[in-house]
Amino acid sequence: MTTHMDAEEFRRNGHAVIDWIADYWASLERRPVLSLDQPGAVAGRLPSAAPERGEDFDRILADLDAVVMPGVTHxxxxxxxxxxxxxxxxPSVxxxxxxxxxxxxxxxxxxxPACTEVETVMLDWLxxxxxxxxxxxxSGTGGGVIQDSASSATLVATLAALHRASKGRWRGDGVEGRYTVYTSTQGHSSIExxxxxxxxxxxxxRPVEVDDRTLAMDPAALRSMLEADIAAGARPALVVATIGTTSTTAVDPIPAIGAICREYGVWLHVDAAYAGASAVCPELRWTHAGLEYADSYCFDPHKWLLTGFDCDAFWVADRAELVEALTVLPEYLRNAASESGAVLDYRDWQVPLxxxxxxxxxxFVLRWYGAEGLREHIRGGVEMAAGFAGRVRADDRFEVVAPHPFSLVCFRLRDADGVDGDAASAALLARVNAGGRIYxxxxxVRGAYALRLAVGAPQTRASHVEEAWRLISxxxxxxLAG
Known part of the structure; x- marks a missing residue:
């Protein structure tokens, strides 16, 4: 007979799990950042088959420490x-x-109903x-929805863009002809x-070249590619611009890119997966200039806004285009509320049902922290990164190799007499990560090997960044001593 966990058992065991998580967070600083396990070690600690009879929860919790935790990267x-x-x-947990x-x-x-309407309001709040x-x-023609990740947001934007470019024909006939997508050479792999x-x-x-100084998309190169592809018979469908590229956090010039997209009738999706959170701070909203041109935009609260994975916030300027591209309505999903047209059915805004x-x-996160708390978190990360970059610049063995408007710093050991900066930087990374204190x-960057230090873990303080610099130095x- 199946024995379900009753309310009192759930209460008791639930308290134990909350205590376990709280103890874990309290102990984080004493743990090595990276797992020391070799491949297959965790699997080797697990039985070869599921238990025939149910086990006591205390034993399950004990095995969490014994089996899982040695294989966790923190x-x-x-x-x-x-x-x-x-x-x-x-609050997120x-x-x-x-x-x-x-x-x-x-x-x-x-x-x-609550699942849908709370989501609609939260995306408006954001x-x-x-x-x-x-x-x-x-309240207008657009709206927001939660996707699992920025990768899914890019896919959904691609489908909506293809729908527009093909005038809807791709839904029934498949992809006929050559459609093209454009992003900078620094764009995320999810676009491909x-x-x-x-x-x-x-x-x-089509990878668009970037400005050598800013590492951001070159609008003139984008225009040239569009014109060449149109002349060759292609149908440009989508341009993906990035606010905060993964490699260096470069910011593409959205106003110029957006004007070009509008001129050629191409869907513009803006991917701000990491850096979008920074716009809660008015002084960082310059990075979002030109967003009025965008057909869609996304960022990940699960990256820098204290909300656990998975949670990507995705907006469209015209929700009808998105729904038209993605909706499929079998009989068993028909209902009076949907037929009335008075509600949103988010199944039509994503790939899964x-x-x-x-x-x-x-x-929970937005209410617990409030706008002030979120701004403090973002500003703290930016300030710590700027302080680290200052230390790098003050040491003539090193160089900062890219702008750092947010909380990522890219740096390397310089090429010097008898020093190959690439080899030295790679050796430095290996030594730093082997110690277990930082990762x-x-x-x-421009072909040169560079290290990335990204500030952002909730418990990171200025003292931890200072410790990281001392270790790196x-x-x-x-x-360099050989």
Whole structure:
């Protein structure tokens, strides 16, 4: 006989799990950032088959420590500087817990009215906090929706753009003819993947050259590519501009790109996955200039806005175009509310049918922190990154290799007499990461090997960034000494 966890058992075990998470957060700084496990180690600690009989919850929780934790890379660690942050916070976790407890499947308004309407209002709240153009509000022709990631947002934008460019023919006849997509050479890999999935083919993703100083898309190069492709019989469908590229956080010139897209009738999607959160701060909204040209825009609250993965905020200026591109309506989904036209059915705004109540964690976060708390979090990251960049510049062994308007700094050891900056920087990264106190990643900037330090973990303070610099400086001395 199946034994479900009753309310009292859930209460007792739930308290134990909350205690476990709180203890984990309290112990983060004492842990190595990276797992020391070798490939297959976690799998080797798991039994070869599921248990025949149910087990006591205390034993499950104990195995969480014994089996899982040795294989965890600690993204919330104050020394985690490797990738853009994947923030989580107490309010976010608790909102997710409520969502899981409710178990709502919000594919239609009718299957979860609160799931739909809280989400609509939260996306309007966010649009206000970021001062997005009025056309993205649900009160007009546009509106917002939560996707799982910016990659999915790019895919949905690609499908909507293809729908517009083909005048709807792709829905019934498939992709006929050659459609083209444009992004800078620094654009995210998800743009190529979206083109594959949409049937455009990644061979028709056109990489646009960037300004050598800013590493941002060159509008003149974009115009030249559009004209050449049109002359060759292609149909340009989509331009993806980026606010905060993954490699260096370059900011594409949206006003110039947007004017070109409007001239040629091409859908403009703006990907601000990481850096979009910065627009809660008025002094950083210059990065969003020209957004009135965008047909769609997204950013990830799950990166830098203290909301746990997954939560991408995606807006369109004309929701009718998006719904027309994606809607499929079998008989079993028909209902009176949808037929009335008075509600939103978010199933038509995404690839999957099903939807979690993700807006709850966003609601909890926005209410707990308020606009002031969110601005303080963003400003703290920017300030710590600027302080780190200052230390790099003050050391003539190093150079900062790209602008750093947000909280990412790209830097390297210089080429010098007898020193190959690429080799030395790679050796420095290996030594720094081996210590377990901090974690950095690398990229290539103008062909040169560079280290990336991304500030953003919720527990990171100025003291942790200072510790990171001391370690980097000391290891650089060892590397350069040979």
């Amino acid at each position: 993204w919330q660690h104050p020394g985690f500087f490797g990738y853009f942050p994947a923030n989580v916070s107490g 608790l909102g997710d817990l409520v969502s899981s407890g409710l178990g709502v499947q919000g594919m239609l308004w009718a299957t979860g 649009a206000d906090l970021l001062d997005l153009p009025a056309r993205f509000r649900s 993947k979206a083109a594959r999935i949409a049937g455009i083919g990644d061979g028709n993703v 099903g939807r979690r109540f993700r807006a709850l964690k966003l609601w 950095l990643t690398h990229t290539r 000391a290891e650089a001395t060892a590397v």
